Amino acid sequence: MRALIDLIIHNKHWFVFLLLEVISLVFLFSGNGYQKNVYFTTANDVVGTTYNVISGITSYIHLQEVNQELEMTNEQLRKEVYLMRQQMEAMQRDSLKRMPALPQQYDLVNAQVVNMTLHKTNNLITINKGEADGIRPEMGVICSRGVVGIVYMTSRHYSIVMPLLNVNSKISCRLRTSEFFGSLVWQRGYANIAYVTSVPRHAPVKKKEIVETNGYSDIFPPGLPIGVVQEIGDSPDGMSYFLKVKLFANFTTLREVSVITNYSAPERRMLEEMAADPTKQDSVLINQEKDLEKKIETTETTINTDSVR
Secondary structure (H helix, E strand, O other): OOHHHHHHHHOOOHHHHHHHHHHHHOOOOOOOOHHHHHHHHHHHHHHHHHHHHHHHHHHHHHHHHHHHHHHHHHHHHHHHHHHHHHHHHHHHHHHHHHHHOOOEEEEEEEEEEEEEEOOOOOOOOEEOOOOOOOOOOOEEEEEEOEEEEEEEEEEEOOOEEOOOOOOOOEEEEOEEEEEEEEEEEEOOOOOOEEEEEEEEEOOOOOOOOOEEEEEOOOOOOOEEEEEEEEEEEEOOOEEEEEEEEEEOOOHOOOOOOHHHHEEEEHHHHHHHHHHHOHHHHHHHHHHHHHHHHHHHHHHHHHHHHHHHH
């Protein structure tokens, strides 16, 4: 403190000079309009330049932190893009595995779900395509993920589908790996769970095995996915397995379906009915003979007409 006082006393004439300069400048700028405007303009420029310099320095100081934040954001975005690509590839592979190409005798009629129940014992689905679109009862119905059900009733422009979530539904199926057969049934409860019965005990069943259609009926071609095995249990009599299956079809969000039409189904059914009931063979033969006679009569009429001409 003593040194500071000695410094002021030793340089007191300089402090007096600076004080007088400040006083004179105050009187000059406060009493003259021109000098006052020049002062404020110059002061604003100086202050603005100073602020810009300070802002640049501050930004430069914090530039490393900003770069780190940007790098973290970019890394997070790269991870999300990578995960999305993996999911898309998995979905594409999964869809190819789940829904194979249909044989030539089958065709698809696309339809939309207009009504559906999930909480009842006998759930039903209404679609907006019917007999006018070539749909008939006992045709299979699928979606992009797997089997949905079987057409139950039809009208001109609408059809009722019995889904897998119906206690009366029973679809013949098989295990994809071992190809052992069983029957898929539903026992109420969950909208994504069904059960496979009648699988023999010697079948090499394992969890996460795909359950698919076996193609033993003309409703579904073989290889259409139904679900995946979640749990393996025994039937009440202990003679076969009782498999808990998670269905591929998501009935809670089901909006688009496709009806499978099989052009060879009528011929196959007629032949099987003939083999099962010999009395029908005679009626079929009689109808064939009548058709042949009609063709002969038509041909003779055409020949006679041409000869008269």
